Amino acid sequence: MNINFSGVSKIFEPDIAALVDINLNIEQGEFVYIIGQTGSGKSTLLRLITRELLPSRGVVAVGGVDMRKINTSDIPYYRRDVGLVAQDFRLIPSLTVYENIAFVMEAMSVPKKLVAERTRAVINQVGLWRRRTMRPSQLSGGEQQRVAIARALANSPSLFIADEPTGNLDFTTASEVMKILFAINAAGVTVVMSTHNQSIVNSSRRRVIELVGGRLVRDEKGGTYVS
Protein backbone atom coordinates (compact mmCIF):
# COMPACT_ATOMS: atom_id res chain seq x y z
CA MET A 1 0.00 0.00 0.00
CA ASN A 2 1.58 3.24 -1.01
CA ILE A 3 0.51 6.51 0.55
CA ASN A 4 -0.08 9.52 -1.64
CA PHE A 5 -0.91 13.08 -0.66
CA SER A 6 -1.62 15.47 -3.49
CA GLY A 7 -2.36 19.09 -2.78
CA VAL A 8 -3.61 18.25 0.71
CA SER A 9 -4.67 21.00 3.06
CA LYS A 10 -6.42 20.61 6.37
CA ILE A 11 -8.14 23.59 7.86
CA PHE A 12 -9.79 23.24 11.25
CA GLU A 13 -12.73 25.44 12.20
CA PRO A 14 -12.71 28.35 12.24
CA ASP A 15 -9.49 28.95 10.29
CA ILE A 16 -6.55 26.99 11.69
CA ALA A 17 -4.48 25.80 8.75
CA ALA A 18 -2.91 22.67 10.22
CA LEU A 19 -1.56 21.48 6.86
CA VAL A 20 -1.07 23.50 3.69
CA ASP A 21 -0.71 22.02 0.20
CA ILE A 22 1.14 18.83 1.09
CA ASN A 23 2.42 16.63 -1.75
CA LEU A 24 4.20 13.40 -0.91
CA ASN A 25 4.42 9.77 -1.83
CA ILE A 26 5.48 6.92 0.44
CA GLU A 27 6.12 3.51 -1.12
CA GLN A 28 5.39 0.19 0.53
CA GLY A 29 8.30 -0.81 2.75
CA GLU A 30 9.66 2.69 3.40
CA PHE A 31 10.61 4.00 6.83
CA VAL A 32 9.71 7.66 7.27
CA TYR A 33 10.21 10.13 10.10
CA ILE A 34 7.83 13.08 10.30
CA ILE A 35 9.51 15.87 12.26
CA GLY A 36 8.64 19.44 13.15
CA GLN A 37 7.90 21.67 16.08
CA THR A 38 4.86 21.18 18.23
CA GLY A 39 1.78 22.33 16.35
CA SER A 40 3.46 21.93 12.96
CA GLY A 41 0.88 19.37 11.78
CA LYS A 42 2.54 15.98 12.31
CA SER A 43 -0.42 14.34 14.06
CA THR A 44 -2.81 15.87 11.55
CA LEU A 45 -0.84 14.29 8.72
CA LEU A 46 -0.89 10.87 10.37
CA ARG A 47 -4.58 11.11 11.21
CA LEU A 48 -5.34 11.83 7.58
CA ILE A 49 -3.73 8.49 6.72
CA THR A 50 -5.85 6.59 9.25
CA ARG A 51 -8.93 8.48 8.04
CA GLU A 52 -9.70 9.93 11.42
CA LEU A 53 -9.62 13.18 9.47
CA LEU A 54 -10.59 14.03 5.93
CA PRO A 55 -8.66 16.65 3.94
CA SER A 56 -10.21 20.07 3.44
CA ARG A 57 -8.61 20.19 -0.01
CA GLY A 58 -6.67 17.70 -2.09
CA VAL A 59 -6.62 13.93 -2.07
CA VAL A 60 -5.20 11.43 0.41
CA ALA A 61 -4.97 8.02 -1.20
CA VAL A 62 -3.72 4.82 0.40
CA GLY A 63 -3.18 1.80 -1.82
CA GLY A 64 -4.79 3.80 -4.60
CA VAL A 65 -8.00 4.34 -2.65
CA ASP A 66 -9.15 7.90 -2.09
CA MET A 67 -9.83 8.15 1.64
CA ARG A 68 -12.76 10.45 0.95
CA LYS A 69 -14.40 7.94 -1.39
CA ILE A 70 -13.67 4.67 0.42
CA ASN A 71 -16.81 2.63 1.15
CA THR A 72 -17.91 2.94 4.75
CA SER A 73 -18.05 -0.82 5.02
CA ASP A 74 -14.42 -1.11 3.83
CA ILE A 75 -13.00 1.20 6.50
CA PRO A 76 -12.68 -1.42 9.26
CA TYR A 77 -10.93 -3.79 6.87
CA TYR A 78 -8.53 -1.06 5.82
CA ARG A 79 -7.77 -0.24 9.44
CA ARG A 80 -7.03 -3.85 10.31
CA ASP A 81 -4.10 -3.54 7.96
CA VAL A 82 -2.88 -0.39 9.69
CA GLY A 83 -1.14 -0.60 13.05
CA LEU A 84 -1.76 2.67 14.86
CA VAL A 85 0.04 4.10 17.86
CA ALA A 86 -1.78 7.35 18.65
CA GLN A 87 -0.13 10.22 20.47
CA ASP A 88 -2.71 9.82 23.27
CA PHE A 89 -2.55 5.98 23.06
CA ARG A 90 -6.32 5.50 22.64
CA LEU A 91 -6.54 2.49 24.94
CA ILE A 92 -9.95 1.29 26.12
CA PRO A 93 -10.14 2.34 29.78
CA SER A 94 -12.47 -0.42 30.96
CA LEU A 95 -10.35 -3.24 29.56
CA THR A 96 -7.12 -4.71 30.87
CA VAL A 97 -3.85 -4.62 28.97
CA TYR A 98 -4.50 -8.14 27.76
CA GLU A 99 -8.09 -7.41 26.70
CA ASN A 100 -7.12 -4.20 24.93
CA ILE A 101 -4.75 -6.12 22.69
CA ALA A 102 -6.93 -9.19 22.28
CA PHE A 103 -9.80 -6.95 21.20
CA VAL A 104 -8.40 -6.09 17.77
CA MET A 105 -8.17 -9.77 16.91
CA GLU A 106 -11.53 -10.66 18.44
CA ALA A 107 -13.12 -7.99 16.27
CA MET A 108 -11.76 -9.95 13.31
CA SER A 109 -13.31 -13.16 14.66
CA VAL A 110 -9.94 -14.79 15.29
CA PRO A 111 -10.46 -17.94 17.40
CA LYS A 112 -9.74 -17.57 21.08
CA LYS A 113 -6.70 -19.83 21.11
CA LEU A 114 -4.91 -17.92 18.37
CA VAL A 115 -5.84 -14.65 20.03
CA ALA A 116 -4.27 -15.87 23.26
CA GLU A 117 -1.04 -16.91 21.55
CA ARG A 118 -0.64 -13.73 19.59
CA THR A 119 -1.58 -11.46 22.50
CA ARG A 120 0.96 -13.14 24.71
CA ALA A 121 3.63 -12.79 22.04
CA VAL A 122 3.16 -9.06 21.48
CA ILE A 123 2.86 -8.28 25.18
CA ASN A 124 6.13 -10.08 25.75
CA GLN A 125 7.65 -8.17 22.87
CA VAL A 126 7.11 -4.89 24.70
CA GLY A 127 7.99 -6.43 28.08
CA LEU A 128 4.63 -5.99 29.81
CA TRP A 129 3.53 -9.55 30.55
CA ARG A 130 3.47 -8.87 34.26
CA ARG A 131 1.13 -5.92 33.71
CA ARG A 132 -1.37 -7.85 31.58
CA THR A 133 -4.26 -7.76 34.07
CA MET A 134 -3.99 -4.05 34.79
CA ARG A 135 -6.14 -1.32 33.34
CA PRO A 136 -4.63 1.62 31.45
CA SER A 137 -5.26 3.98 34.37
CA GLN A 138 -3.01 1.82 36.56
CA LEU A 139 -0.09 2.10 34.16
CA SER A 140 2.62 4.74 33.73
CA GLY A 141 2.67 6.80 30.54
CA GLY A 142 5.54 4.76 29.14
CA GLU A 143 3.74 1.50 29.88
CA GLN A 144 0.55 2.71 28.21
CA GLN A 145 2.59 3.70 25.20
CA ARG A 146 4.03 0.21 24.97
CA VAL A 147 0.56 -1.33 25.26
CA ALA A 148 -0.46 0.83 22.30
CA ILE A 149 2.58 -0.40 20.38
CA ALA A 150 1.80 -4.02 21.20
CA ARG A 151 -1.79 -3.53 20.05
CA ALA A 152 -0.62 -2.00 16.78
CA LEU A 153 1.63 -5.00 16.21
CA ALA A 154 -1.04 -7.57 17.00
CA ASN A 155 -2.64 -7.75 13.55
CA SER A 156 0.69 -7.94 11.71
CA PRO A 157 -0.26 -4.84 9.70
CA SER A 158 1.39 -3.86 6.44
CA LEU A 159 1.38 -0.18 7.45
CA PHE A 160 2.54 1.03 10.85
CA ILE A 161 1.60 4.59 11.86
CA ALA A 162 3.12 5.83 15.09
CA ASP A 163 2.68 9.29 16.57
CA GLU A 164 5.70 9.89 18.81
CA PRO A 165 5.88 6.26 19.91
CA THR A 166 8.93 6.94 22.06
CA GLY A 167 7.70 10.20 23.52
CA ASN A 168 7.22 8.85 27.03
CA LEU A 169 10.06 6.35 27.06
CA ASP A 170 13.53 6.51 28.56
CA PHE A 171 16.55 6.00 26.33
CA THR A 172 16.84 2.25 26.81
CA THR A 173 13.13 1.47 26.39
CA ALA A 174 12.97 3.78 23.38
CA SER A 175 15.82 1.86 21.78
CA GLU A 176 13.99 -1.41 22.42
CA VAL A 177 10.89 -0.06 20.71
CA MET A 178 12.90 1.27 17.77
CA LYS A 179 14.47 -2.16 17.36
CA ILE A 180 10.99 -3.64 16.99
CA LEU A 181 10.04 -1.01 14.40
CA PHE A 182 13.22 -1.53 12.39
CA ALA A 183 12.63 -5.26 12.48
CA ILE A 184 9.05 -5.08 11.15
CA ASN A 185 10.24 -2.59 8.53
CA ALA A 186 12.95 -5.02 7.47
CA ALA A 187 10.15 -7.55 7.02
CA GLY A 188 8.43 -5.23 4.54
CA VAL A 189 6.11 -3.16 6.71
CA THR A 190 5.84 0.53 5.90
CA VAL A 191 6.60 2.60 9.01
CA VAL A 192 5.61 6.25 9.30
CA MET A 193 6.39 7.81 12.66
CA SER A 194 6.48 11.31 14.01
CA THR A 195 9.16 12.16 16.52
CA HIS A 196 10.93 14.87 18.44
CA ASN A 197 13.82 12.54 19.24
CA GLN A 198 16.92 13.86 17.49
CA SER A 199 19.26 11.03 18.41
CA ILE A 200 16.91 8.38 17.00
CA VAL A 201 16.61 10.24 13.70
CA ASN A 202 20.31 11.02 13.49
CA SER A 203 21.51 7.54 14.33
CA SER A 204 19.29 5.68 11.89
CA ARG A 205 19.38 7.92 8.79
CA ARG A 206 16.05 7.22 7.18
CA ARG A 207 13.77 9.37 5.08
CA VAL A 208 12.91 12.59 6.92
CA ILE A 209 9.88 14.77 6.18
CA GLU A 210 9.94 18.10 8.00
CA LEU A 211 6.91 20.30 8.59
CA VAL A 212 6.95 23.95 9.53
CA GLY A 213 3.63 25.62 10.24
CA GLY A 214 1.77 22.97 8.27
CA ARG A 215 4.00 23.22 5.19
CA LEU A 216 6.34 20.54 3.96
CA VAL A 217 9.79 22.19 3.96
CA ARG A 218 12.06 19.17 3.58
CA ASP A 219 11.73 15.63 2.26
CA GLU A 220 15.13 14.01 2.41
CA LYS A 221 16.23 10.39 2.06
CA GLY A 222 18.76 9.39 4.76
CA GLY A 223 18.31 12.73 6.47
CA THR A 224 19.18 14.01 9.90
CA TYR A 225 17.02 15.92 12.37
CA VAL A 226 18.50 19.29 11.52
CA SER A 227 19.31 19.83 7.88
Add this chain to the structure above:
Amino acid sequence: MTALKYILRDMVRLVVHHWVLGLLTLITAGVMLWILGVTTLLSLNIENMLTKLESELAVQAYLVKDNTLDVEAVSKKIQSLEYVASMKAFSPADSLAKLQEKMGSQSRALEMLGDNPIPWNFEIHVNRAEDVAPLVNALKEMPEVEDVVYAGMVVRRISALSRIASRVAMIMFILSVVITSLVVYNTIHISLYSRREEIGIMYLVGATRAYIATPFVLEGTLLAFFGALIACGGIIAAYFPGIELIRENLPLLTNILLTDRGIIWRFCALLAGFGATLGWVCSYLVVSRFINSITRPE
Protein backbone atom coordinates in the same frame (compact mmCIF):
# COMPACT_ATOMS: atom_id res chain seq x y z
CA MET B 1 -19.54 -18.52 15.68
CA THR B 2 -16.39 -17.07 17.21
CA ALA B 3 -17.66 -13.55 16.66
CA LEU B 4 -20.96 -14.44 18.32
CA LYS B 5 -19.17 -15.59 21.45
CA TYR B 6 -17.21 -12.36 21.67
CA ILE B 7 -20.35 -10.31 21.04
CA LEU B 8 -22.32 -12.14 23.73
CA ARG B 9 -19.50 -11.65 26.19
CA ASP B 10 -19.43 -7.93 25.42
CA MET B 11 -23.18 -7.73 25.89
CA VAL B 12 -22.94 -9.39 29.30
CA ARG B 13 -20.27 -6.84 30.19
CA LEU B 14 -22.62 -4.02 29.22
CA VAL B 15 -25.53 -5.39 31.20
CA VAL B 16 -23.42 -6.03 34.29
CA HIS B 17 -21.83 -2.61 34.06
CA HIS B 18 -25.20 -0.81 34.05
CA TRP B 19 -27.19 -3.26 36.10
CA VAL B 20 -29.10 -0.71 38.20
CA LEU B 21 -30.20 1.16 35.12
CA GLY B 22 -30.97 -2.16 33.47
CA LEU B 23 -33.14 -3.22 36.38
CA LEU B 24 -35.08 0.04 36.28
CA THR B 25 -35.59 -0.35 32.55
CA LEU B 26 -36.72 -3.92 33.04
CA ILE B 27 -39.28 -2.91 35.66
CA THR B 28 -40.60 0.04 33.66
CA ALA B 29 -40.85 -2.01 30.49
CA GLY B 30 -42.53 -4.78 32.48
CA VAL B 31 -45.15 -2.46 33.99
CA MET B 32 -45.87 -0.67 30.72
CA LEU B 33 -46.15 -3.88 28.73
CA TRP B 34 -48.36 -5.31 31.46
CA ILE B 35 -50.71 -2.34 31.09
CA LEU B 36 -50.59 -2.81 27.35
CA GLY B 37 -51.37 -6.49 27.69
CA VAL B 38 -54.21 -6.01 30.14
CA THR B 39 -55.95 -3.29 28.15
CA THR B 40 -55.55 -5.25 24.97
CA LEU B 41 -57.02 -8.33 26.62
CA LEU B 42 -59.85 -6.26 28.02
CA SER B 43 -60.71 -4.81 24.66
CA LEU B 44 -60.38 -8.24 23.07
CA ASN B 45 -62.94 -9.47 25.58
CA ILE B 46 -65.26 -6.61 24.81
CA GLU B 47 -64.84 -7.26 21.10
CA ASN B 48 -65.58 -10.90 21.68
CA MET B 49 -68.66 -10.05 23.68
CA LEU B 50 -69.85 -7.67 20.98
CA THR B 51 -69.41 -10.10 18.14
CA LYS B 52 -71.34 -12.67 20.11
CA LEU B 53 -74.15 -10.19 20.75
CA GLU B 54 -74.02 -8.69 17.29
CA SER B 55 -74.41 -12.05 15.64
CA GLU B 56 -77.71 -12.27 17.46
CA LEU B 57 -78.84 -8.86 16.32
CA ALA B 58 -81.35 -9.12 13.56
CA VAL B 59 -83.41 -6.67 11.57
CA GLN B 60 -86.88 -7.86 10.67
CA ALA B 61 -88.30 -6.44 7.46
CA TYR B 62 -92.04 -6.91 6.75
CA LEU B 63 -93.22 -6.53 3.17
CA VAL B 64 -96.49 -4.94 2.15
CA LYS B 65 -99.44 -7.35 2.06
CA ASP B 66 -99.90 -7.68 -1.67
CA ASN B 67 -100.43 -10.97 -3.46
CA THR B 68 -99.04 -9.68 -6.74
CA LEU B 69 -95.69 -8.88 -5.16
CA ASP B 70 -92.68 -10.72 -6.61
CA VAL B 71 -91.12 -11.92 -3.35
CA GLU B 72 -88.20 -13.48 -5.15
CA ALA B 73 -87.23 -10.14 -6.71
CA VAL B 74 -87.55 -8.26 -3.42
CA SER B 75 -85.42 -10.86 -1.73
CA LYS B 76 -82.68 -10.35 -4.33
CA LYS B 77 -82.95 -6.60 -3.91
CA ILE B 78 -82.46 -6.82 -0.15
CA GLN B 79 -79.69 -9.32 -0.54
CA SER B 80 -77.80 -6.81 -2.68
CA LEU B 81 -77.91 -4.09 0.01
CA GLU B 82 -74.53 -3.14 1.38
CA TYR B 83 -74.73 -4.23 5.00
CA VAL B 84 -76.46 -7.56 4.69
CA ALA B 85 -74.41 -10.44 6.07
CA SER B 86 -77.05 -13.10 5.75
CA MET B 87 -80.80 -13.33 5.52
CA LYS B 88 -83.63 -15.73 5.83
CA ALA B 89 -87.09 -15.46 4.26
CA PHE B 90 -90.29 -16.44 6.06
CA SER B 91 -93.53 -17.00 4.21
CA PRO B 92 -96.78 -15.91 5.86
CA ALA B 93 -97.55 -19.55 6.70
CA ASP B 94 -94.14 -20.17 8.24
CA SER B 95 -94.44 -17.02 10.27
CA LEU B 96 -97.80 -17.96 11.60
CA ALA B 97 -96.59 -21.43 12.53
CA LYS B 98 -93.64 -19.87 14.36
CA LEU B 99 -95.92 -17.53 16.21
CA GLN B 100 -98.25 -20.31 17.16
CA GLU B 101 -95.37 -22.32 18.49
CA LYS B 102 -94.22 -19.39 20.62
CA MET B 103 -97.65 -18.71 22.04
CA GLY B 104 -98.25 -22.36 22.91
CA SER B 105 -101.58 -22.84 24.64
CA GLN B 106 -102.74 -19.38 23.73
CA SER B 107 -102.35 -20.03 20.03
CA ARG B 108 -106.07 -20.53 19.68
CA ALA B 109 -106.48 -16.79 19.84
CA LEU B 110 -104.76 -16.55 16.48
CA GLU B 111 -107.40 -18.62 14.82
CA MET B 112 -109.84 -15.86 15.58
CA LEU B 113 -108.01 -13.61 13.19
CA GLY B 114 -109.30 -15.54 10.23
CA ASP B 115 -107.03 -14.64 7.35
CA ASN B 116 -103.33 -14.87 8.09
CA PRO B 117 -102.41 -11.22 8.69
CA ILE B 118 -98.64 -11.73 8.58
CA PRO B 119 -96.95 -10.70 5.30
CA TRP B 120 -93.77 -12.16 3.80
CA ASN B 121 -90.85 -11.11 5.99
CA PHE B 122 -87.10 -11.38 6.17
CA GLU B 123 -84.75 -11.84 9.08
CA ILE B 124 -81.55 -10.00 8.16
CA HIS B 125 -78.23 -10.29 9.99
CA VAL B 126 -75.41 -7.77 9.89
CA ASN B 127 -71.75 -8.09 10.76
CA ARG B 128 -71.40 -5.14 13.05
CA ALA B 129 -73.77 -3.22 15.26
CA GLU B 130 -72.97 -0.01 13.39
CA ASP B 131 -74.39 -1.48 10.23
CA VAL B 132 -77.90 -1.74 11.63
CA ALA B 133 -78.84 1.95 11.28
CA PRO B 134 -77.89 2.38 7.62
CA LEU B 135 -79.49 -0.95 6.77
CA VAL B 136 -82.72 0.10 8.42
CA ASN B 137 -82.70 3.37 6.47
CA ALA B 138 -82.11 1.57 3.22
CA LEU B 139 -84.95 -0.87 3.92
CA LYS B 140 -87.35 1.89 4.84
CA GLU B 141 -86.76 3.54 1.49
CA MET B 142 -87.91 0.46 -0.38
CA PRO B 143 -91.59 0.76 -1.45
CA GLU B 144 -92.08 -3.00 -1.06
CA VAL B 145 -91.17 -2.84 2.64
CA GLU B 146 -93.95 -1.85 4.95
CA ASP B 147 -92.29 -2.02 8.32
CA VAL B 148 -88.87 -2.57 9.84
CA VAL B 149 -88.43 -3.90 13.36
CA TYR B 150 -85.11 -3.90 15.17
CA ALA B 151 -83.58 -3.44 18.60
CA GLY B 152 -82.58 0.17 18.09
CA MET B 153 -81.54 1.13 21.60
CA VAL B 154 -79.46 -1.96 22.21
CA VAL B 155 -77.70 -1.52 18.92
CA ARG B 156 -76.82 2.07 19.61
CA ARG B 157 -75.50 1.27 23.09
CA ILE B 158 -73.43 -1.63 21.88
CA SER B 159 -71.78 0.31 19.10
CA ALA B 160 -71.03 3.20 21.45
CA LEU B 161 -69.46 0.84 23.97
CA SER B 162 -67.42 -0.84 21.30
CA ARG B 163 -66.14 2.50 20.04
CA ILE B 164 -65.14 3.66 23.52
CA ALA B 165 -63.47 0.38 24.33
CA SER B 166 -61.37 0.34 21.20
CA ARG B 167 -60.45 3.99 21.67
CA VAL B 168 -59.29 3.43 25.25
CA ALA B 169 -57.37 0.36 24.19
CA MET B 170 -55.74 2.33 21.39
CA ILE B 171 -54.71 5.15 23.73
CA MET B 172 -53.28 2.74 26.29
CA PHE B 173 -51.51 0.86 23.54
CA ILE B 174 -49.84 3.98 22.16
CA LEU B 175 -48.99 5.23 25.64
CA SER B 176 -47.37 1.96 26.68
CA VAL B 177 -45.46 1.63 23.43
CA VAL B 178 -44.21 5.21 23.62
CA ILE B 179 -43.10 4.94 27.25
CA THR B 180 -41.46 1.55 26.79
CA SER B 181 -39.67 2.82 23.68
CA LEU B 182 -38.47 5.96 25.42
CA VAL B 183 -37.14 4.07 28.41
CA VAL B 184 -35.30 1.51 26.30
CA TYR B 185 -34.00 4.21 23.97
CA ASN B 186 -32.76 6.27 26.87
CA THR B 187 -31.08 3.40 28.67
CA ILE B 188 -29.22 2.31 25.58
CA HIS B 189 -28.29 5.91 24.90
CA ILE B 190 -26.76 6.19 28.36
CA SER B 191 -24.99 2.88 27.86
CA LEU B 192 -23.60 4.15 24.55
CA TYR B 193 -22.74 7.57 25.90
CA SER B 194 -20.71 6.17 28.77
CA ARG B 195 -18.71 4.22 26.19
CA ARG B 196 -18.45 6.79 23.43
CA GLU B 197 -14.67 6.95 23.76
CA GLU B 198 -14.36 3.17 23.53
CA ILE B 199 -16.65 3.04 20.52
CA GLY B 200 -14.38 5.50 18.71
CA ILE B 201 -11.31 3.46 19.60
CA MET B 202 -12.89 0.16 18.58
CA TYR B 203 -13.74 1.62 15.19
CA LEU B 204 -10.24 3.04 14.85
CA VAL B 205 -8.58 -0.32 15.41
CA GLY B 206 -10.71 -2.14 12.86
CA ALA B 207 -13.94 -3.30 14.47
CA THR B 208 -16.93 -3.14 12.12
CA ARG B 209 -19.93 -1.06 13.08
CA ALA B 210 -22.01 -4.20 13.33
CA TYR B 211 -19.52 -5.76 15.76
CA ILE B 212 -19.58 -2.65 17.93
CA ALA B 213 -23.34 -2.16 17.68
CA THR B 214 -24.63 -5.68 18.25
CA PRO B 215 -23.96 -5.92 22.01
CA PHE B 216 -25.85 -2.66 22.56
CA VAL B 217 -28.74 -3.72 20.34
CA LEU B 218 -28.88 -7.07 22.14
CA GLU B 219 -28.86 -5.30 25.49
CA GLY B 220 -31.91 -3.24 24.51
CA THR B 221 -33.69 -6.19 22.94
CA LEU B 222 -33.15 -8.40 25.97
CA LEU B 223 -34.23 -5.74 28.46
CA ALA B 224 -37.51 -5.24 26.60
CA PHE B 225 -37.95 -8.99 26.10
CA PHE B 226 -37.49 -9.77 29.78
CA GLY B 227 -39.74 -6.83 30.61
CA ALA B 228 -42.38 -8.44 28.42
CA LEU B 229 -41.88 -11.78 30.18
CA ILE B 230 -42.46 -10.06 33.51
CA ALA B 231 -45.60 -8.52 32.04
CA CYS B 232 -46.76 -11.94 30.86
CA GLY B 233 -46.21 -13.37 34.31
CA GLY B 234 -48.30 -10.54 35.73
CA ILE B 235 -51.05 -11.08 33.19
CA ILE B 236 -51.30 -14.80 33.80
CA ALA B 237 -51.23 -14.24 37.53
CA ALA B 238 -54.10 -11.75 37.27
CA TYR B 239 -56.21 -13.11 34.43
CA PHE B 240 -57.02 -16.67 35.41
CA PRO B 241 -58.00 -15.84 39.02
CA GLY B 242 -60.02 -12.92 37.60
CA ILE B 243 -61.92 -15.27 35.31
CA GLU B 244 -62.50 -17.59 38.25
CA LEU B 245 -63.94 -14.70 40.24
CA ILE B 246 -66.32 -13.79 37.42
CA ARG B 247 -67.32 -17.40 36.99
CA GLU B 248 -68.39 -17.54 40.62
CA ASN B 249 -70.14 -14.19 40.84
CA LEU B 250 -71.44 -13.46 37.36
CA PRO B 251 -71.83 -16.88 35.74
CA LEU B 252 -73.81 -15.34 32.86
CA LEU B 253 -70.72 -13.52 31.63
CA THR B 254 -68.53 -16.58 31.58
CA ASN B 255 -69.48 -17.80 28.15
CA ILE B 256 -68.88 -14.47 26.46
CA LEU B 257 -65.40 -13.97 27.96
CA LEU B 258 -62.15 -15.37 26.60
CA THR B 259 -61.52 -18.16 29.06
CA ASP B 260 -59.54 -20.52 26.89
CA ARG B 261 -56.10 -20.93 28.45
CA GLY B 262 -54.56 -21.61 25.07
CA ILE B 263 -55.61 -18.20 23.82
CA ILE B 264 -54.07 -16.45 26.81
CA TRP B 265 -50.79 -18.33 26.46
CA ARG B 266 -50.66 -17.46 22.79
CA PHE B 267 -51.44 -13.86 23.65
CA CYS B 268 -48.50 -13.85 26.09
CA ALA B 269 -46.14 -15.31 23.50
CA LEU B 270 -47.26 -12.54 21.15
CA LEU B 271 -46.65 -9.91 23.83
CA ALA B 272 -43.15 -11.25 24.49
CA GLY B 273 -42.39 -11.17 20.79
CA PHE B 274 -43.78 -7.68 20.56
CA GLY B 275 -41.63 -6.54 23.51
CA ALA B 276 -38.48 -7.99 21.97
CA THR B 277 -39.26 -6.40 18.60
CA LEU B 278 -39.92 -3.05 20.21
CA GLY B 279 -36.64 -3.26 22.12
CA TRP B 280 -34.80 -4.24 18.98
CA VAL B 281 -36.22 -1.39 16.91
CA CYS B 282 -35.52 1.25 19.59
CA SER B 283 -32.00 0.16 20.36
CA TYR B 284 -31.20 -0.33 16.70
CA LEU B 285 -32.28 3.23 16.00
CA VAL B 286 -30.34 4.79 18.86
CA VAL B 287 -27.24 2.67 18.29
CA SER B 288 -26.96 3.33 14.59
CA ARG B 289 -27.51 7.04 15.07
CA PHE B 290 -24.96 7.21 17.86
CA ILE B 291 -22.30 5.15 16.11
CA ASN B 292 -22.73 7.17 12.95
CA SER B 293 -22.13 10.39 14.79
CA ILE B 294 -19.09 9.05 16.65
CA THR B 295 -17.32 7.45 13.72
CA ARG B 296 -17.75 10.33 11.30
CA PRO B 297 -14.30 11.72 10.46
CA GLU B 298 -13.69 15.44 11.02
